[in-house]
Amino acid sequence: MALLEVKGVKAYYGQTEALHDVSFALEEGGITTLLGANGAGKTTTLRSICGMVRTVGEISFSGRRINGMATEEIVRMGVAHVPEGRGTFVNLTVDENLRLGSYTQGKKDRVQRDLDLVFNYFPRLKERLQQQAGTLSGGEQQMLAIARALMLAPRLMLLDEPSFGLAPLVVQEIFRIMRRINEEEKVSMLLVEQNAALALDLADHAYLLETGNVVMSGPAQVIKNDEGVRRSYLGY
Amino acid sequence: MAGIDKNLRWAGIVLLLAILLPFIPGVSDYRIFQLTLVLVYAIALLGLNVLTGYNGQFSLGHGAFYAVGAYVAAIMMDKWGMPYYATVPAAAVVCLVVGFLFGLPALRLEGHYLALATFALALAVPQMLKHKSIEYWTGGVQGIVIIKPDPPFGLPLSQDQWLYLFTLFVLAILFLCAWNLLRGRTGRALVAIRDHHMAADTMGINTALYKSLTFGVSAMYTGVAGALGAIAIQFVAPDSFTILLSISLLVGVVIGGLASIPGAIFGALFIVYTPNIASDISKAAPWAIYGIFLIVFMYLMPTGIWGGLRKLAAMIRARRNAS
């Protein structure tokens, strides 16, 4: 059974239909990427999964239908969304941001263990613990966002443009850590990226979105070598 | 232009009906008095609507300007023996100035802050009116009793009928002025300031001047209403002008319909008659019924009566086109 299944989903902003008929499935344990140009509907797809936009069709997570549920309830089922723009609580400290991630987990000893786990991946955050999150650099804020999502102990992580606005070296570092989290913590990932080359290197499966429809899918290596994709999205 | 002609024709028909209203047999003087109050509140609401509906500034304190207008009329008639009709322009001028001056600080305030400042004004006014330093003029807590005017030229009308017609006359003039003002350049400037303050600035609209002038004009309308109201009720006292009056006015504007001239009439009907209906439902707690009305109303018709009617009309039209 697929971990996440999206079947014939249309999404709406007010009256405007932003996704026309999107279907795809995601297996447990892997990294899947959604590729597409600006405005193709990648972010909307992630937001649909999280119940942040009105949808028609069927979205199910580990066999349970989730569209129509409130965002916070979907999150509590184990879907962690690292949103576009990182969603940092800028006026709270780094420590508070992280603790919020474990808000749904309850137990105190559990929180400390999760914090240690997060510091293992992001040692830099440990140094910044008492700093206001708004004063972090862009890369650090992105790390904080992923770390906060990790504190939720999720089964699926949705990542919206984690490379956005960051220097190439920082991006490489973050992507390395994402790979480690996927392998060591068994967190499945759905990655949305403009930087198709980077995404295809990390992912094992890929879907291509064009103006609100899925137009191609397959193993990342196959997609990468596709002539059309190479010309339109990889630029060589 | 056809639309404007149509609007004017409708307004003419409504005005004609309004003139005939007090002469329908069986309409008692008390009913006419109530209708006069509807007209009075309609003027006040139009003033507040210019500010809130068109210019997007909230006031929870227009009762203060209503009170100033009422006291100007009462003092002129009681202390100086002036005729009632002379007090109306005087109240207009005084309130224009007071409103403009209060509007100057209002330039810097937005939304809630202005609501707060005006709320504070409304709460403070009754205390100020009671103060002993001006007791000679205001009559202190006792207030001032004034005499209801007789119809002029020996016209065969009752006092209430005459006062109704006089108020209607003032209302017609003020509505025409407002309509003229709001459909032209000025109206567009006000709406531009409401919707896009910054953009209005860059387009060369003097937002500061417009905003405080709007406050002044709005206070002027409300002040005229205050003067007419005082003449109709024949009495002013500090406790007639509590926060409840200001609240009623804002309620009337929102219920009637923001940024609509006919909305002022609906709003006035609401604030004059709903308390009566409410006290028919519950003698013990009429205001509780009124409060429930307000909440349910806002839930069902957040754009007010006029907005609701327009939506209904649009729906009917759409259905007709579809079939």
Added chain:
Amino acid sequence: MNWEFVLHQATSGLANGAIYASVALALVMIYTATEHINFAQGEMAMFSCYIAWQLIDWGLPYWVAFFCTIAISFAGGVAIERVILKRFHNAPVLAVIIVFIGLLVIFNSIAGWIWSTVLKQFPSPFVDIFPTTKLVGPHQLGVVLTILIILTGLYLFFRFTPLGLAMRAAAQNPVSARLVGVRVNWMLALGWGLAAAVGAVAGMMVAPIVFLDPNLMAGILLYGFASALLGGISNPGGAVLGGFILGLLENGIIVVENLVGVTVFGNELKLTVALIVVIAVLIFKPSGLFGKVRVKRV
């Protein structure tokens, strides 16, 4: 100069200030979470106060009635948000203001209906606890202590508990808060509950000083507004300080008037003092003394 008089005015100013501070805090709690100013806050507190009076009248010991009232007010605040305001989350600002006004008249009217508008005496529990000194009355001392305890409790709650943290997060950034699984709508309702509870305490502290009647809180609410503005409406700590400053200022005026021998404001124009403070703050320092200047992106 009569130093005893001055000191006495200062302590009673602090006691009044404590009450203004708690009303201001209740306003700020709802404001930071929803950007709405709750015009019904005062009437809610007044209503709570009547509930306390009723419980005491039925023979409950004061402190039992006190804590029952806080619990009832908390539940009432939560209920108001969940039943009524929930339906207006996406409504225009003016519609919400009208709803607050509706609540205001409902509470005012129902209180008058159930308990009549006749003035009622409300007991102070502190008269038996603290001795009367020349400097400070027992009730005033009790008020300051009670409110300081409550403020400290709230501070600790918001600063150090996961629930308090979640409430702050929900107020600051509701979208992100949802994404970490915070039930934002319930946080709003809890905020309303806390605000109602704090308001109830303020009411029970005021009522022994003046008499209990349905218009108990109108003036206090205005002072609460003024305090919140003075301290910065988005800053809870500032609002509390604003309350104390305003309490001192109010009595400072009395001292000065006494000294000079001219009465300008006296008791008759207390509300005007608040009006002047509101307008002065709005003109000269709209962000308040301790508030952050909000920079708007264009």
